[in-house]
Amino acid sequence: MATSRTSWADVADAEPARLLPRSPPTPPPPRPTAPPAPPTSRRTSATAPPPPPPPPPAASSAAPPRAAPGLLSRPGAGAPAPTSFGARPRGGGRGWDREPDPFADSAPPAPDADAADEFGEHQNTGINFDAYEDIPVETSGQEVPPPVSTFAEIDLGDALNQNIRRCGYVRPTPVQRHAIPISLAGRDLMACAQTGSGKTAAFCFPIISGIMRGPPVARPQRGGGMGMRTACPSALILSPTRELSMQIHEEARKFSYQTGVRVVVAYGGAPITNQLRDLERGVDILVATPGRLVDLLERARVSLQSIRYLALDEADRMLDMGFEPQVRRIVEQMDMPPPGVRQTMLFSATFPKEIQRMASDFLENYIFLAVGRVGSSTDLIAQRVEFVQEADKRSHLMDLLHAQRDTGKQTLTLVFVETKRGADSLESWLCMNGFPATSIHGDRNQQEREYALRSFKSGQTPILVATDVAARGLDIPDVAHVVNFDLPNDIDDYVHRIGRTGRAGKSGLATAFFNDNNSSLARSLAELMQESNQEVPAWLSRYAARPSYGGGGGRNRRSGGGSRFGGRDFRNDSSSFGKSGSRGGGDYYGGGSSGGYGGSSAYGGGGYGGAGAPSSWD
Ligand SMILES: Nc1ncnc2c1ncn2[C@@H]1O[C@H](COP(=O)(O)OP(=O)(O)OP(=O)(O)O)[C@@H](O)[C@H]1O
DSSP, X not given: OOOOOOOGGGOGGGSGGGGSOOOOXXXXXXXXXXXXXXXXXXXXHHTOOOOOOOOOOBOTTOOOOOOXXXXXXXXXXXXXXXXXXXXXXXXXXXXXXXXBOTTTTSOOOOTTTTTOGGGXXXXXXXXXXXXXXXXXXXXXXXXXXXXXXXXGGSOOOHHHHHHHHHTTOOSOOHHHHHHHHHXXXXXXXXXXXXXXXXXXXXXXXXXXXXXXXXXXXXXXXXXXXXXXXXXXXSEEEEOSSHHHHHHXXXXXXXXXXXXXXXXXXXXXXXXXXXXXXHHHTOOSEEEEOHHHHXXXXXXXXXXXXXXXXXXXXXXXXXXXXXXXXXXXXXXXXXXXXXXTTBEEEEEESXXXXXXXXXXXXXXXXXXXXXXXXXXXXXXXXXXXXXXOOGGGHHHHXXXXXXXXXXXXXXXXXXXXXXOHHHHHHHHHHHHHTTOOEEEEOTTSOHHHHHHHHHHHHTTSSOEEEEOGGGTSSOOOTTEEEEEESSOOSSHHHHHHHHTTSSOTTOOEEEEEEEOGGGGGGHHHHHXXXXXXXXXXXXXXXXXXXXXXXXXXXXXXXXXXXXXXXXXXXXXXXXXXXXXXXOOOSSOTTTOOOTTSTTOOTTTSTTSTTOOSOOGGGO
């Protein structure tokens, strides 16, 4: 159930700032030619965005033409005939089918990356892989394929290998080392690995490689009616938020550049016509949010009958009560091939046992992979918890920001609050006080959300105030500090939130403001910090020790006992295996409680305050 907890972030009305006119919604990104309009509000003044990037150049050295992939009843579209594993032939040779260079806006890879002889031992610049070296890994399931140490050991194909080099990836991360061979062997996989540890590539590489080497897509003759065509992707990647879907799409486009594998994204809040046009051009891999996909399926513009690969990113979120009905509908009640026929991969940094149990419906003879402790945060993130009363939160935040500014370093700070109203209010207040900020939450329209994210990423507004819509998956380089201005009710949400910093081997800082309102989180927070080698303040330990403050079972109780790593596959837990109705037991991973997965607060029903269908997030 969504919480109605209020926070000091909500109370702009008590502050001088609220007496000023409220900021109008952020305008759409400015036109490339016009100079930025004079500021009309704090929000707009602080966030004058850079002009949109020019359209990416068409790839001049495009691979040979190939028929449009994954499209039913495409007139004249013969089945593409893969000619080599290096790259599939591309279709049409028509202007619109030229492949823009997805690397055009990227920072150049490590200087020696291109020459990095078979992905030798050179490290990608800025990535501290040693941080991951001694991480414990556990796999369970039958006949687990062995891990690899280098990309060179995996036969991903020349074209994909070339793109891995272009990305500057020199060595696989631990989750990639284990997950890629498992997926390439055709096995279903439930994988849990820490935030920022490269899970996106871990599911994208096998999918792209499998499509490149796979048979041509079958093309049934049925259409969507009214002469419309039905797109028939080979792979489906589902994610819970629009921004995450866009990010996965961008990544997957890089990985599949000039492979002939076409990636399309579909998410709510954006005009469906553009997405339909994209789908008509053909699609091998469809990245989507559930709501928009259901819409496309109902319009018969997408068919899932050719799906060979299904990946659920943030799988635990996809299967909690906010999304589960839609996801079940997509996976079980449409025309998708069943488990065993398709290959299914579930990824997240957190995987409560009750969700594992539910997820096992989607899998067949799967391998469970845990890199690091399930649901743990990475040691790369320095975690601080400070006791701050509600009324003092703003001044405390201000102190932190001033201290940060005094270091002279330009850093990005992500501030999580509980409510959408709180996000707006805090954003305005920060701007009023000389800290350029923007915000992202479910009441902002999609254009505003994307604009806010761009403005933050570019450093134009180095503070982003966000609800949990930004908690999962977003990979924003240079986020140095995550502030939990309002702590979440759920320790898993905390893990994902702080995971927006300390990514890809870099270090980061997370500060949480704790007070009596957060007492139910005390124990799990203290345990998490301890597991991650963080100093737990004595006052927090005292909170945690009180039985009524998070000490009594339920979802926020972690399975403690001092063991930093152990069996996490719910199939190995004799007390919970097979008892699908059992939700108690006081084991964090298996324990459901009233505060558990009863509602997807940020994702459901348009955000906080509404349960049910995640309509506004997709
Ligand atoms: N092998 C690699 N070498 C270098 N960088 C990598 C490698 N794999 C991934 N990365 C980079 O690491 C960053 C984090 O990757 P990714 O977003 O996939 O993490 P994640 O595990 O999905 O995180 P989250 O749990 O927050 O979703 C990205 O910027 C990605 O480009």
